[in-house]
């Protein structure tokens with residue numbers, strides 16, 4: 314069968330209303346970039362926009378197989394899978410979906426922090442497995458209010474996390490590349506080691522990608538210490554994961570709440586053997602309402618590009 318020709322190639326797992334809305338824009342669907350790269354020359358030659366919903370690396374080589382490509386519209390705020398420099402060099406624009414997911418991702422960070430500190434996974438199992446009746450009360454957990462939270466990366470999502478944790482009566486510390494305007498009483502740290510040394514909960518809300526690879530390294534983990542907890546909703550690459558696993562196993566770090574992993578969806582088997590971690594399958598923005606808003610914003614970018622209008626949320 315001839316490959317279908319269309320302006321818009323939708324790459325990734327589109328379903329339901331999102332898929333229908335892209336179909337209405339005339340999009341042709343591909344499971345991944347391999348399938349798009351393998352499409353016939355005419356089909357590839359027609360593509361002006363890739364509506365991207367995948368974490369596979371989108372590099373210059375695949376861009377070169379799409380000679381009319383003008384826009385990569387990412388479904389997600391994190392665009393670390395896209396080689397933005399390669400896009401820029403080819404005059405390809407990139408957009409993302411900022412802000413509409415801030416609340417959900419921040420909620421998840423706070424939820425994992427509370428779950429880890431209050432041992433909620435174990436509590437749930439304690440009831441389900443009948444241990445409550447057989448063994449009595451569970452071991453005591455840790456109080457959250459009054460503790461110190463450190464936000465590593467006070468960007469859009471980081472700020473929402475900090476605001477929530479302030480409402481939970483934690484003392485707020487943060488690290489960004491520059492000091493920001495914040496409510497009175499928040500403490501700025503010029504580097505992540507200083508932040509880690511000052512707090513109980515270390516919450517990571519950085520961008521991913523090569524510039525932040527291993528930003529949270531063995532030195533940061535050591536500074537956080539045996540009472541410290543890491544929460545990560547950003548990307549698996551920002552932490553030296555094996556250093557974190559070593560510390561969790563040896564009791565040099567109290568615990569972690571993690572939504573993102575290196576090599577996900579394959580997750581290091583060492584995580585599953587740990588009792589002091591809360592693990593989630595990259596669900597920061599995974600509510601029906603927010604995914605619908607992300608899809609709508611992605612399509613607004615696609616439509617603006619096709620109409621020759623200003624892009625609503627450009628990256629480059």
Ligand code: NAP
Nearest residue numbers: 391466467468469470489490519520521524546547597598
């Ligand atoms: P944002 O507003 O751009 O904030 C990003 C933060 O990263 C800022 O604090 C920024 O520092 C910091 N940063 C950027 N480049 C850096 C560098 N080279 N070195 C050190 N710090 C750097 O982004 P956002 O909208 O809050 O999103 C943050 C990330 O969350 C996304 O990129 C994505 O990876 C992740 N995310 C995850 C989920 C999930 O499902 N778990 C969902 C959505 C987003 P400054 O403050 O110094 O500018």
